[in-house]
Amino acid sequence: MDPGDINKFDGYFWQALALSLPEEGVAHCFPDEPSRLERLIEVRWPHGPKCSNCGNEGGSWIKTRRLFQCEQCRHQFSATSGTALHRSRLSLGVWFGAAEAIIQYRTRYFIGEDMPAHALAQKFDIHYVSARRVRKIINAEIAKGDAGILLSAICVRPQEHANF
Numbered sequence: 001m002d003p004g005d006i007n008k009f010d011g012y013f014w015q016a017l018a019l020s021l022p023e024e025g026v027a028h029c030f031p032d033e034p035s036r037l038e039r040l041i042e043v044r045w046p047h048g049p050k051c052s053n054c055g056n057e058g059g060s061w062i063k064t065r066r067l068f069q070c071e072q073c074r075h076q077f078s079a080t081s082g083t084a085l086h087r088s089r090l091s092l093g094v095w096f097g098a099a100e101a102i103i104q105y106r107t108r109y110f111i112g113e114d115m116p117a118h119a120l121a122q123k124f125d126i127h128y129v130s131a132r133r134v135r136k137i138i139n140a141e142i143a144k145g146d147a148g149i150l151l152s153a154i155c156v157r158p159q160e161h162a163n164f
């Protein structure tokens, strides 16, 4: 899907999305990396981890590597394997916070403006190029319409209009 499709959504869509965010903010709701990782795992596999290689359900958690290991094929996979966040060097805090900031920016200005990459870079103390990439990935997740793992993780109060 063309990332430009992000602009097909009207003000009501963005309002509903903003209302689905935690009332006290993402940083308050998920204050550290372990809590964010736990949230991703809970959203992705509500019934327990599923192997991305053989599809077997059930794996053991390797704490030191922050990976699951499949009981059947021994494949190791992370909570973000096969998602838009896979192999990102940025912290989950940046991803969670940037998604919230992008949604709130759209809502605040109502006219459908994208949050400037330099503002995103400054807010999360990341490089401008990273900020552009983060924004592109988050916009693509939103444009898909079906909540990707990141949106599902931060939208703790789903609203009817947002189709989540």
Ligand SMILES: [Zn+2]
Residues within 6 Å of the ligand: 051, 052, 053, 054, 055, 056, 070, 071, 072, 073, 074, 075
């Ligand atoms: Zn497996």
